[in-house]
Amino acid sequence: MFRTPNHLSAPVSTRADSIDDDIIQHAWSVLEAVPDPEIPVVSIRELGILRNVTRAADGTIEVVITPTYSGCPAMAQIAEDIGRALDAAKLGPYRIETTLAPAWTTEWITDAARAKLHAYGIAPPVGDGASASATAERVIRFMPSASALPTCPRCNSAHTERLAQFGSTACKALYRCLDCREPFDYFKPY
Known part of the structure; x- marks a missing residue:
């Protein structure tokens, strides 16, 4: 057998x-x-x-x-x-x-959470934080490309500007919509 x-x-x-x-x-x-x-x-x-x-x-x-x-x-x-x-x-x-490894990334945020962030008035991350050419720059200075600017969570305008590197928390930046003039937090991509 x-x-x-x-x-x-x-x-x-x-x-x-x-x-x-x-x-x-x-x-x-x-x-x-x-x-x-x-x-x-x-x-x-x-x-x-x-x-x-x-x-x-x-x-x-x-x-x-x-x-x-x-x-x-x-x-x-x-x-x-x-x-x-x-x-x-x-x-x-x-x-x-x-645990710190692997390091957290905004890619782990679910689609449902992204929608909830937007509805709450926080622009969810645009793109990813892992682009090879921008990783060091984003970690140090966080300068998104023009194509990766967040849209306003209030009026959905893409005409926005960064006011400060940090928003209400260090993982967010402070932006303002140039159309409706409202400030908003943007969850920075990492």
């Missing part, structure tokens, strides 16, 4: 695996509702800050988060909010880990 070696056989799902899967799915669902403390209309998952939720061998739920930039002052609040949400859902014990 031919037997498949153990390392080649398909894993057998056990009741414990199924329970773990349910718990992890429930944790993702609970954390989906945790809002970003600086932009409460989007969740930390929609922004791409919530990177992973797993279960360690000892049963501890492990939550991995990545800041929008390494000095983000909201990370302590985000970790506290995650803890409160997991406690309220009776999902414990848990451990929250902040």
